[in-house]
Amino acid sequence: MTFGASIEANTVGCTVAAANSTTARVLVVSGLSNAGKSKYCDWLQREKGFEHVDTDRGGIDRFGLRSAWDKLERQYFATSLIEQATQRGRRIAIDWSYPPNDHCLEMIRALGNAGASTWFLYADPAAARRSFIAREQGLLADFDRQAAQIAQRLESIRVIYGSRFVKTLGRDGRRMSPSKIFERMYPDLTKGPHAR
Secondary structure, three states: OOOOOEEEEOOOOOEEEEOOOOOOOEEEEEEOOOOOHHHHHHHHHHHHOOEEEEHHHOHHHHOOOHHHHHHHHHHOOOHHHHHHHHOOOOOEEEEOOOOOOHHHHHHHHHHHHOOOEEEEEEEOHHHHHHHHHHHOOOOHHHHHHHHHHHHHHHHHHHHHHHHHEEEEEOOOOOEOOHHHHHHHHOHHHOOHHHOO
């Protein structure tokens, strides 16, 4: 394992590598639609110098990661993707909203095992649905389908992500700010001489 990754065992016996956020060069941000993934990754790009790879908007191809991403999808081999991404010189934030099926969860495990820092941003489903409707982008049926899939697999998702499962939108509609999410992900960089 690279980039300071360590193994965390969960309660059902499977293991997930959890790269140390401070040393990991690749961050993978997933979660429920309207939990704030894209807004957070945009903020990381603007405020912290990350490159934002938005998988929903052609980011994998635009950043030249297609062959490595396809290998991850076919073989659950993420090392090539991590190596290619880290050669860019800047930290990478991959914004990936996936259906929580066995295939995609195995891809997340592979990314963590290869040294990516994987995080899941969660939102109160009713508040996220209200936000989705107000945003007027996308199909409500797609949101409802993803929300139902996440609800069905929520405990497995919590186990896979462990302390990297963060609720960013409460029932009352209040959101965790990007700077607070960053403090949660990068506590070593938000205190002392490294803070910016």
